[in-house]
Amino acid sequence: MSASPSTTVTEPNAAPLPGVLPRAPQVLNDRSPLWVTDAVCSIVEGKTPLWWYAAIALSGSLAAAGGACILYMICTGVGVWGSNSPAFWAWDITNFIFWVSMAHAGSFISAVLFLTRQKWSLSVSRAAEAMTVFAIVCAGVYPAIHIGRVWYVWFLAPIPNNFGMWPNFSSPLLWDVFAVTSYLTVSSLFWFAGMVPDLAVLRDRATTKVRKFCYGIVSLGWLGTARQWRHYEMMYVLLAGLTSVLVVTVTTIVASDCATSVIPGWHATIFPFYFMVGAVYSGSATVLTLLIPLRALYPQLKDLITPAQLEKVGMLLLMMGSCVGYVYVFELFNAWYSGNVFERGAFWERFNGTASWYAITCLSINLTIPQLFWFKRVRTCLPLVFVLAILCNVGMWFERFMIVTTSLLHDFLPSSWGNFHPSVVDILTATGTVGIFFTLFLLFIRFVPIMSMNELKAALPGAQPHHAGEGR
Amino acid sequence: MGSATQSFHGHHLPVAGSIREPLHAIGARFDSPESLIGAADALRSAGLTRFECYTPYPIHGLDRAMRLPKSILSLLVLGGGVSAILIALSMELVPTCLIYPLVVDGKPVDLVALPMFVPIVVALTLMIGAVTAVVGMIALGGMPRWNHPMFAWDLFAKDASRGFFLSVDATDARFSVRGVSELLENAGAGDITAIHLETCAHDGGSQPEGRHGN
Numbered sequence: 001m002s003a004s005p006s007t008t009v010t011e012p013n014a015a016p017l018p019g020v021l022p023r024a025p026q027v028l029n030d031r032s033p034l035w036v037t038d039a040v041c042s043i044v045e046g047k048t049p050l051w052w053y054a055a056i057a058l059s060g061s062l063a064a065a066g067g068a069c070i071l072y073m074i075c076t077g078v079g080v081w082g083s084n085s086p087a088f089w090a091w092d093i094t095n096f097i098f099w100v101s102m103a104h105a106g107s108f109i110s111a112v113l114f115l116t117r118q119k120w121s122l123s124v125s126r127a128a129e130a131m132t133v134f135a136i137v138c139a140g141v142y143p144a145i146h147i148g149r150v151w152y153v154w155f156l157a158p159i160p161n162n163f164g165m166w167p168n169f170s171s172p173l174l175w176d177v178f179a180v181t182s183y184l185t186v187s188s189l190f191w192f193a194g195m196v197p198d199l200a201v202l203r204d205r206a207t208t209k210v211r212k213f214c215y216g217i218v219s220l221g222w223l224g225t226a227r228q229w230r231h232y233e234m235m236y237v238l239l240a241g242l243t244s245v246l247v248v249t250v251t252t253i254v255a256s257d258c259a260t261s262v263i264p265g266w267h268a269t270i271f272p273f274y275f276m277v278g279a280v281y282s283g284s285a286t287v288l289t290l291l292i293p294l295r296a297l298y299p300q301l302k303d304l305i306t307p308a309q310l311e312k313v314g315m316l317l318l319m320m321g322s323c324v325g326y327v328y329v330f331e332l333f334n335a336w337y338s339g340n341v342f343e344r345g346a347f348w349e350r351f352n353g354t355a356s357w358y359a360i361t362c363l364s365i366n367l368t369i370p371q372l373f374w375f376k377r378v379r380t381c382l383p384l385v386f387v388l389a390i391l392c393n394v395g396m397w398f399e400r401f402m403i404v405t406t407s408l409l410h411d412f413l414p415s416s417w418g419n420f421h422p423s424v425v426d427i428l429t430a431t432g433t434v435g436i437f438f439t440l441f442l443l444f445i446r447f448v449p450i451m452s453m454n455e456l457k458a459a460l461p462g463a464q465p466h467h468a469g470e471g472r
Numbered sequence: 473m474g475s476a477t478q479s480f481h482g483h484h485l486p487v488a489g490s491i492r493e494p495l496h497a498i499g500a501r502f503d504s505p506e507s508l509i510g511a512a513d514a515l516r517s518a519g520l521t522r523f524e525c526y527t528p529y530p531i532h533g534l535d536r537a538m539r540l541p542k543s544i545l546s547l548l549v550l551g552g553g554v555s556a557i558l559i560a561l562s563m564e565l566v567p568t569c570l571i572y573p574l575v576v577d578g579k580p581v582d583l584v585a586l587p588m589f590v591p592i593v594v595a596l597t598l599m600i601g602a603v604t605a606v607v608g609m610i611a612l613g614g615m616p617r618w619n620h621p622m623f624a625w626d627l628f629a630k631d632a633s634r635g636f637f638l639s640v641d642a643t644d645a646r647f648s649v650r651g652v653s654e655l656l657e658n659a660g661a662g663d664i665t666a667i668h669l670e671t672c673a674h675d676g677g678s679q680p681e682g683r684h685g686n
Contacts, residue, residue, distance in 0.1 A: 033528065033529075033634065034634055037528075037634065158563050158564075158567060164571070164572055165572070166567035166568070166571065166572045166574075167567075168574060169564045169567075169568050169588065169589060169592060170568075170574070170576070170585075170588040172591075174592070175591040175592060175595070178591070178592045178595040178596060179591065179595050181595070181599070182595040182596065182598050182599035183595075185599050185602065185603065186598055186599055186602040189602050189603065189605075189606045190602070192606075193605075193606045193609065197528075197529075201528075204629065204630060204631075205630075216618075220610060220615040220616040220617075221614075221615050221616050221617035221618065221619070221620065222613075222615065223526055223620055223622065224526050224527055224528060224529075225524045225525065225526055225613075226512075226524065226525040226526075226527065226531075226534050226535055226538055226540065227524065227540065227612075227613065227614075228613035228614070228615075229527065229529075229530040229531075229534075229535075230530075230535050230540055230543050231543045231545050231608070231609045231612040231613050232530070232609055232613065233530050233543075234542075234543035234545040234546060234609075235545055235605045235606060235608065235609035238545065238546060238549050238601070238602075238605045239602055239605050239606070242598045242601050242602050242605070243602075245594070245598055246598055249591070249594050249595065249598070252591075253591050253595070256591070453528075454528065454529040454530070455529070457528055457529045458529035458530060458531075463505070463529065464505065464531065464532050465504075465505045465506045465509055465531065465532065465533055
């Protein structure tokens with residue numbers, strides 16, 4: 001059905017219709033499928049660069065320090081954290097929400113944008129999915145340990161036991177357990193299953209026996225037969241559909257942790273939306289934070305991760321950041337308009353009380369930084385985008401703290417008002433999760449194809465037959 | 473290994489694998505997805521069914537040329553999802569309403585408030601649906617497997633990620649080396665090769681019957 005030279009076209013070479021802009025190329029410089037394979041595989045197959053060792057030493061030490069703190073906390077008790085009356089939820093839940101939310105942009109980019117046929121997301125989707133999985137791992141650290149006595153964590157599972165004890169299914173905290181477990185399972189499967197054909201490429205290219213064996217195991221004996229692709233494509237669409245639902249449900253459930261309580265500052269119906277837009281906002285910022293250095297460190301990726309694609313992630317950040325800004329303003333308006341003295345008091349305290357600098361930092365970052373992305377000059381200046389994206393995530397961390405902890409500091413009874421100071425263990429555990437995240441991501445870069453080669457190759461010009469029908 | 477040739481009633485083909493082992497398939501390599509689709513269509517029109525195409529990425533129209541039906545995976549996932557709903561509901565309702573009735577605010581237990589059970593039902597449905605999708609894809613795709621006779625063919629083993637390959641199974645009722653090779657040649661194939669099974673290291677390669685020739 002393609003326009004052949006013989007058809008009557010007024011312009012030479014069948015130029016696009018007037019008013020229709022040509023699509024930006026998926027891969028720059030007319031690269032061949034073989035080039036794509038070589039470029040992506042060379043990261044895994046080449047010599048480990050020195051910066052990688054330095055980076056993993058740093059992130060590994062942070063992770064180890066975090067692990068030591070967790071061990072110390074388990075052996076001693078949650079008293080080693082700064083959490084105390086009235087802030088029973090502090091950095092633990094803040095970090096949990098921060099990480100689990102960040103994960104959502106990965107799912108959004110890989111699943112929702114896949115289903116809506118946004119081809120530009122192809123080269124960033126694998127890394128975004130990896131970010132999702134690792135962020136959920138970091139988030140998963142907290143729910144298990146914040147209960148204090150970790151050995152009772154099995155109380156959360158509906159296991160028939162001789163105490164006749166069952167979990168309370170009406171509690172959003174239990175919903176959390178299922179939401180996070182299913183999110184981790186589904187996003188890991190989505191990530192892994194999408195990788196199988198590319199792992200098979202690494203297996204076929206492996207030069208050593210160990211590599212061939214390892215990639216042979218993880219690629220499950222993939223051959224790329226038409227029958228396998230048929231089921232694979234169906235699976236990918238199904239998983240993308242399921243993951244898209246998760247983008248909405250998981251944050252909704254996490255938001256319900258707060259929204260179903262009566263604490264002023266938590267008890268709001270806008271919370272699920274609030275959490276979701278914040279989630280995709282901070283996740284897009286993380287995608288930019290990870291991909292911009294990656295592109296600089298591996299120059300062969302410059303034709304695959306194009307500035308145009310990063311610019312689109314920037315636009316996503318702008319859109320979601322603006323939604324976040326809208327919710328901030330709406331929340332303040334609602335507190336005033338509700339006429340509820342406790343609600344008004346909580347918000348007044350949030351910006352004027354003892355912990356006001358959290359809220360002020362949060363708002364001053366999240367209301368301004370995303371708005372800079374209106375300017376093309378900002379969006380296309382990658383070093384600047386990198387810095388701004390890190391700032392966005394700092395702002396989002398302060399937002400999570402503002403929601404979770406500052407609301408607790410000022411509830412109904414003046415006698416129970418208080419303040420929160422993090423302990424060293426709090427801080428090292430939090431930096432430990434950052435270490436875990438970057439350690440996992442560095443391992444991902446080194447051992448796994450960081451881009452979906454099969455999707456990229458399929459999207460190259462000339463990759464698909466001109467005649468979709470039968471025969472030649 | 474790749475330089476050996478074998479004669480099938482005067483028709484010479486390069487050989488992969490061990491010539492003493494039975495013939496597994498005739499393999500061929502194509503330059504473009506179009507020629508692969510053409511070959512698949514031609515084979516199917518000639519009545520051959522047991523052949524397989526190998527591509528580095530999914531090719532639109534290839535499944536139609538091979539007359540492959542729609543994947544049944546979506547049905548499996550539907551089954552997985554529906555059973556997940558039932559599992560989740562019984563997991564929640566049985567303890568909460570029967571085994572250990574949870575009385576909150578003195579409200580009667582038999583007034584089951586369903587909304588509170590929904591989030592876990594959704595989470596489990598998505599999770600079991602996704603597990604079904606991946607396990608189903610693996611099982612329907614004939615995976616996991618350690619090895620495949622096609623890997624006896626060096627060109628394929630090294631190049632499967634780049635080229636478009638096709639193999640016609642020797643067990644096909646209409647299989648004949650000459651017929652298939654000519655068909656593939658006419659469809660524009662290159663590197664047409666007779667792929668034999670590899671000798672097993674431990675059992676000395678004794679197979680009950682050989683299927684050499686015609």
